Amino acid sequence: MREGPEKAHSAKGLGRAKVAPKLRSLMASTKLSDTQIRRVIRCYASGMTPAEARARTGLSHVTIYRLYGHIRKRLAFVGLYQPKTAFIDYINESEEEGRPHFDWEPFQASLRAHLGAHRGIDAKNRDLYISEAIFRIEENFLKPLQFYNLIMLTIRATGPLNREPPPITAALFHLELDRLGYVFMRDMVRRSRLGGEFSAFMLSALEDLEFKSRRTYAELAEADRQQTTQANRPKRRRATRADTNEEGSD
Template sequence: MPGDPQKARQHRKLEQPKKAASRSKLLASSKLSDAKIREVIRCYAFARSPAEAIARTGLSHVTIYRLYGLIRQRLAFFDVLISKEKFVDFINEGEEENGLRFKWEEFERFIQQAVGNHRGIKPHNRALYVSEAIYRFEGHHSPQQLYRLIMMTIRAGGPLNRAPAFGASWPLTMEIIRLNMLRARAVLRRGGVQSELAWLLPALNAFEERAGRPI
């Protein structure tokens, strides 16, 4: 008597090995492909909202919020994102040394608008959202540069969902310095500042040659 076809199909299904989690360098023990994770990282770097990232990647809101949170934590660990306290101290020192007045009202409005009553903000992660808003306010890096920095923090500290280490952070440090030099040189080439601080340009050019990459 022939066996039950339905039971045979169920038996074959049970015999199939479970799909193992990929050995991703970006996210440990993850079923997501590196290509999909890079897509999420790119969304973050280009300041896409979680809703936009969900639409672009097809991932759930839980996954997007989790990955965005891990990216913020990693950037904060390597001081790409800084706390509001550090930022305020830095600005206050600059005001004392240079006599320039920072636009605090504009800054606070920007932070409030950026953070506001964001869906993902909780007491335990609010500081990271504020740090991210400060980073966006300063606008030091282009989206492409931020994407590169995020990828370098992963190479330096390991998968996003594992405790990071400083093991190989020197290339990341050099890249941040390089980008800061790029910004400084752009400032020097604008307006009257160029003539007053033109002596810095040879130093920036020398750093560019030593770093081995064009600024």
């Protein structure tokens, strides 16, 4: 989704940031090595079809499809892949705020072309394919290496691809993505030829914004943690009148 210059800065930062402290494993309980999985992720980030990825990696067609599916689900989980309804709402709100009119005709043509290039689309996974297509069409400023780093960052924050991620990890992912964005922006200010006082002002402003951002995501993560804890807590059955009568009769 288009979210202004902040998101573009974050994406640029991904091109130079180190990709993750290494996970114990990119997937749990699998015979695939992390090296093989990374190769598939690079193929996905480059926009290769499963057939092209199979030729590049030597893995089976079924394995490629399964890994591609895991990647789509994880990117949707953290909100990078958004539903078509959310995209339409965003465009409508943008136009109401006076931004340029969005030309739907070429977008729909690109969407049909993207979906037509995939086999195996059915009612269960169609929405994921549509969300992926919207991202690739609208976020095409991302280079393959940047997209690869973004996927690796997602896995680092949320855990192995083939395991259900805890809700808290979505907020942690966006917190890390914001941090990379601020690192990039501070680096740009330091490298610029702006005056010393103005540079100091900009760095201070960025520090304040990052502090507020980290606090917001920390609050979201804590809310998710409490919700998960509450959901997993065993429910205590309320004593009924029948229970009370039985206790009294003993």
